[in-house]
Amino acid sequence: MKLYVGQSAPDFTLPSHLDKDVSLSDYLGKNIVLVFYPKAWTPI
Amino acid sequence: MDAQVLGVSIDHIPCLQAWAESLGGINYPLMSDFWPHGRVANLYGVFRDKEGDSERAIFVIDKRGYIRYIDIHDIDHQPDNDVVLEVLRRVDPEAALRSPAPPPLNPDEIRLPHGGVVMYCTRWCPGCRRARVWFQANKVDYIEVDIDVTPGAADQVKKWANGTRTTPTFDIDGTILVGYDEKKVEQAIKEKITR
Numbered sequence: 001m002k003l004y005v006g007q008s009a010p011d012f013t014l015p016s017h018l019d020k021d022v023s024l025s026d027y028l029g030k031n032i033v034l035v036f037y038p039k040a041w042t043p044i
Numbered sequence: 045m046d047a048q049v050l051g052v053s054i055d056h057i058p059c060l061q062a063w064a065e066s067l068g069g070i071n072y073p074l075m076s077d078f079w080p081h082g083r084v085a086n087l088y089g090v091f092r093d094k095e096g097d098s099e100r101a102i103f104v105i106d107k108r109g110y111i112r113y114i115d116i117h118d119i120d121h122q123p124d125n126d127v128v129l130e131v132l133r134r135v136d137p138e139a140a141l142r143s144p145a146p147p148p149l150n151p152d153e154i155r156l157p158h159g160g161v162v163m164y165c166t167r168w169c170p171g172c173r174r175a176r177v178w179f180q181a182n183k184v185d186y187i188e189v190d191i192d193v194t195p196g197a198a199d200q201v202k203k204w205a206n207g208t209r210t211t212p213t214f215d216i217d218g219t220i221l222v223g224y225d226e227k228k229v230e231q232a233i234k235e236k237i238t239r
Contacts, residue, residue, distance in 0.1 A: 002089040005114055006186075008157075009105045010193040012084045014052065016073035017060040022050065024105075025195075030048045031136050032105040033128055036090050036098045037053040040063035040074075 009034070047104075047132050052077050052084055054097050087193075090116060104131045110157065110187075156200055161186035161233060162215040164201050169211045171224035178226060184233060 003009075009032075013023040024032070049072040053060065056078040064070040077084045077098070085091035085098035092099060104113035113131040156162075161179070163186055165172035179186050191197040191211060201213050205222045214221040214229060217236035221228050 003103075003111055003114065004188065005111055007111050007188050007190060008109050008194040008197075009103065009111050010087050010190075011195060012087060014075035014077060014084060015057055016075045017057060017064050017070070018073055022073045022075055024050070025109075027048045027050070028109055029107050031046060031107055031132055032103075033047050033049045033132070034088075034103040034105060035049065035051050036085060036088070036101040037051060038092075038095075038097045038100050040053055040055040040059050041066075 046136070048072065051075060052098070054078055054082050054085065102128060104128065104135060106135050108157070156189060156194070156196060157187045158215060159217055161217075161237065162189060163187070164189045164191050164197055164213040164215070165211045166190060166192050172212045174226075175212050175214075175224050175229070178229070182230075184237075 009024060011023060011025045013021050016022045024034070051070075051072065051074040053074065054077045055063070057076045060074045060076055064074055075084075081096065082091040082098060088101070088103065090099040090101045091097075100117040102113070102115040102117070103111055106112050112135045113128075115128075161184055163172065163175060163179075165175070165188055167190060176188075178184075189197045191201055191209060198209055201209055201211070204213055204220050210222050212224050214232070216229070216232040219232045219236055221232060
């Protein structure tokens with residue numbers, strides 16, 4: 001599936017390195033920069 | 045800057061923790077898309093099937109949950125922070141000056157757009173495809189709400205469409221049109237938008 005500018009961002013929940021699950025919707029009301037990294041140990 | 049950074053990679057948690065530690069600690073969540081493998085990357089259309097990892101990609105999402113910017117980078121290149129900051133300023137100029145963010149409203153209310161041309165649709169429905177083509181040909185600015193993935197959107201359509209998930213359904217500045225009828229859509233846009 002391809003997303004487009006103007007669409008709602010699909011919600012999801014994933015485990016995080018801070019030992020807790022994180023959902024996109026936890027941050028509703030904030031601007032979010034969602035970054036996909038191909039792999040750890042690559043530049044951020 | 046008043047923005048939350050969220051990182052996603054297909055690595056498993058111990059790997060992300062080690063990585064974060066090696067960087068002297070990262071204060072935003074690094075999320076593991078390890079299992080089911082690449083599910084979220086797939087959801088965002090950035091999973092690379094052959095390699096089993098994701099593209100290097102940035103999505104800027106505004107306070108109401110809309111995608112405002114998509115950047116899919118060459119895998120070897122690092123995204124440019126300045127570009128992202130510039131996008132954030134454009135999306136929310138006040139945020140540069142003000143923090144913290146206001147409390148979130150009722151999610152159902154704030155996630156569904158209103159005003160202008162909004163099409164409630166699915167990725168596959170034939171009527172939606174025809175409507176996209178028509179919008180493009182007529183240079184109509186519109187927002188798509190995918191009812192398969194947007195919380196509350198399917199329920200909203202059902203309310204308008206006598207309990208059915210009819211797509212496309214349009215909200216043209218308050219005029220609700222259930223199903224795709226080019227003439228009616230054109231008429232509504234003439235009355236509501238181009239007036």
